[in-house]
Amino acid sequence: MQTLLPSQTFSASVSKEYVIVDADECGFNNGGCSMNATCTNIPGSRMCTCNPGYTGDGLTCEVPPARLIINEILANEPGSATSGEFVELVNVGGSALDISGWTVSDATAVRHTFAAGTVLAPGKAVVVFGGASSIPSGLSNAVAASTGTLNLANTSDSVTVKDTAGISVDSFSYTSSLASADGVSMNRNPDATVGAGFALHNTVSTLTASAGKRANGTAF
Ligand SMILES: [Ca+2]
């Protein structure tokens, strides 16, 4: 890359152009950037920017590990059909996650164990309903609780996800303020965000719940 400086006039009859030649550091070894980064030549230096799907400082760029969070809980089922209770989980990491054998519990007992071969792709959600009869038709990322119920209290209760080693991956304890409205779920705010608090779904978006979908109703 060459940078042309403005012509400078030294006398009435003589002018001179200065030309600075800038080395393209990106031309060799990706400029020292990570091979998962884009090197951009700039005057006197270069910039390293991790490619989409990678995180880091540009010199080191890695795929973020898989990470599962509880994103949405509907404890207070619409009407009185407890099959409509659900727990939505999201893999907010950058790698696929095998959740075969992982469990979902309330404060009392294990209510669901994921079947063998259950893999959650990066950025995707799976929703566990209390019963199959309440799974909306066409919702492909939904399963029914393996014990036949989630048994989530409408007052206060907790939801815990554990891996196959029995180690808690995520857990949330709620009180009635998040479960007293019929058919209104509690949801991370902002949606699908690690460490975000829970709020009533109809304060996160215009919807009362969004089983298996983003809070705004679009697909994960
Ligand atoms: Ca309930």
Ligand SMILES: [Ca+2]
């Ligand atoms: Ca949702």
